[in-house]
Amino acid sequence: MVNLTFFGGIEEIGGNKVLLEDKSTRVFLDFGTPFSKEKVYFQWPELRPANIDDLFKTNILPQFKNFFRFSKGEPFVDGILITHAHMDHYGYIPLVREDIPIHTGRYTRDLIKIRNRTYYQTWDRKIGHLEFKELKTGRSKTIKDITVYPFSVDHSVPGAHAFILRTSAGTIVYTGDFRLSGFMKGLTETFVKQLKKEDVKCMICEGTNLAKEPREADKHKLPSEGDVERKTNYHVEKADDLVIYDGSTVDLDRIRTVWKVAKKHGRKFVMESRLAYILLETQKTGLIKDLPGKGDFLIYLNRLKQRGTDKYVEVYGQGRVNHEKRMIEDPEIADDWFVWGPDGRDKILKNPEEYLLYTTNGIIMMIQFKPVDKDIPGTYIYGKAEPYSEEQAFTYERLKNWIKLCGLKMKFAHTSGHCSPEQLSEILKEVCPEVLIPIHTEFPSLFLELIDEKATRIKLAKEGERVEIR
Ligand SMILES: [Zn+2]
Numbered sequence: 001m002v003n004l005t006f007f008g009g010i011e012e013i014g015g016n017k018v019l020l021e022d023k024s025t026r027v028f029l030d031f032g033t034p035f036s037k038e039k040v041y042f043q044w045p046e047l048r049p050a051n052i053d054d055l056f057k058t059n060i061l062p063q064f065k066n067f068f069r070f071s072k073g074e075p076f077v078d079g080i081l082i083t084h085a086h087m088d089h090y091g092y093i094p095l096v097r098e099d100i101p102i103h104t105g106r107y108t109r110d111l112i113k114i115r116n117r118t119y120y121q122t123w124d125r126k127i128g129h130l131e132f133k134e135l136k137t138g139r140s141k142t143i144k145d146i147t148v149y150p151f152s153v154d155h156s157v158p159g160a161h162a163f164i165l166r167t168s169a170g171t172i173v174y175t176g177d178f179r180l181s182g183f184m185k186g187l188t189e190t191f192v193k194q195l196k197k198e199d200v201k202c203m204i205c206e207g208t209n210l211a212k213e214p215r216e217a218d219k220h221k222l223p224s225e226g227d228v229e230r231k232t233n234y235h236v237e238k239a240d241d242l243v244i245y246d247g248s249t250v251d252l253d254r255i256r257t258v259w260k261v262a263k264k265h266g267r268k269f270v271m272e273s274r275l276a277y278i279l280l281e282t283q284k285t286g287l288i289k290d291l292p293g294k295g296d297f298l299i300y301l302n303r304l305k306q307r308g309t310d311k312y313v314e315v316y317g318q319g320r321v322n323h324e325k326r327m328i329e330d331p332e333i334a335d336d337w338f339v340w341g342p343d344g345r346d347k348i349l350k351n352p353e354e355y356l357l358y359t360t361n362g363i364i365m366m367i368q369f370k371p372v373d374k375d376i377p378g379t380y381i382y383g384k385a386e387p388y389s390e391e392q393a394f395t396y397e398r399l400k401n402w403i404k405l406c407g408l409k410m411k412f413a414h415t416s417g418h419c420s421p422e423q424l425s426e427i428l429k430e431v432c433p434e435v436l437i438p439i440h441t442e443f444p445s446l447f448l449e450l451i452d453e454k455a456t457r458i459k460l461a462k463e464g465e466r467v468e469i470r
Pocket of ligand 1: 084086
């Protein structure tokens with residue numbers, strides 16, 4: 001018998017933490033930040049949990065014994081398996097003690113480490129103590145009583161995995177997040193092909209795109225990443241002034257797509273500093289090809305307020321976040337690749353038709369770029385398929401307020417990071433798992449419409465409740 005306990009991802013998008021217990025073996029499948037739960041009590045950046053107790057007292061995180069940093073005794077689990085480098089799947093691993101290994105793919109490990117270097121090293125962000133162990137598609141890994149078969153899948157971040165787990169109760173599948181609309185959809189197809197050969201006892205399946213009514217930004221969703229390129233191209237062709245593209249963090253496929261469009265139209269591609277750093281560091285690992293490299297884009301540096309003045313000015317060095325400092329000090333990055341604060345913004349606004357600005361935080365960009373008495377002349381392309389965002393607490397209404405205030409034309413060009421309900425239905429009917437447990441969805445009961453009820457039984461798990469698989 002195997003026990004599954006869901007400490008997150010139930011009736012919420014993200015925050016996945018699934019405890020799998022088989023005989024004397026215990027592992028977590030993902031250990032993500034539950035943004036929707038954090039949002040109830042906290043607000044970034046001023047109202048943040050100050051220590052782990054703040055997460056316990058708000059019931060955001062259970063008090064697992066012998067699990068968190070600085071605890072002692074026999075470790076609570078034998079390991080944590082992380083599917084991909086989105087915070088809602090890995091965000092709480094900094095809280096875990098050093099002798100609990102983190103099993104994940106190379107891309108995911110590198111992206112977690114690179115992203116981490118762009119954060120202030122607060123108590124909940126330090127990862128230097130963690131031991132990462134590599135998972136590889138095509139190579140199984142045995143952790144005591146269970147064996148893990150990692151499979152690469154397509155998602156809106158490179159390097160995502162799904163897991164097939166051999167347990168004493170049979171084969172258990174955990175999809176993580178996956179899609180069939182990206183350039184790497186062949187990976188997901190291979191994974192599904194394998195599932196069809198398996199006798200699947202239990203499938204823990206994500207259902208992000210299940211919704212009772214279409215969400216506003218969902219109405220503009222395109223079928224594939226190729227369509228995103230065509231649509232972005234169409235909008236840029238029509239625009240005769242600045243184009244701002246607002247995309248998701250670490251969606252490197254999307255950066256490539258938008259960069260190609262900028263190049264085609266002879267526009268200078270400007271990236272916010274955090275993304276520029278992630279891109280340059282990712283390239284050093286040699287993992288991903290065909291991405292814009294050094295000299296292919298300009299790096300926008302945020303303004304910072306200098307102490308002792310009431311004027312916003314660019315400050316070099318002191319106060320600048322680490323990743324910006326590193327790029328500024330990198331001898332291989334030329335000075336004129338930077339767009340320096342207020343001066344750089346003035347330059348862009350003087351000839352807006354020459355630039356395409358790529359950001360993951362459009363509101364911050366608009367706050368900084370909008371002149372006091374004028375509009376920002378241009379087009380705003382919203383490129384996030386999920387308006388609630390898996391990555392951050394996010395107010396879609398506030399974004400629209402800013403776009404209106406700036407006088408920007410709002411357009412859309414995006415595709416989802418997740419399967420559509422129709423695609424899920426097809427997969428589930430072909431795989432025919434004995435038990436299906438929905439996760440990473442606000443509406444788990446909608447899975448009832450997607451399955452063959454004669455072949456598959458749905459178990460709607462409750463948070464913290466143990467589900468027995470036998
Ligand atoms: Zn994800």
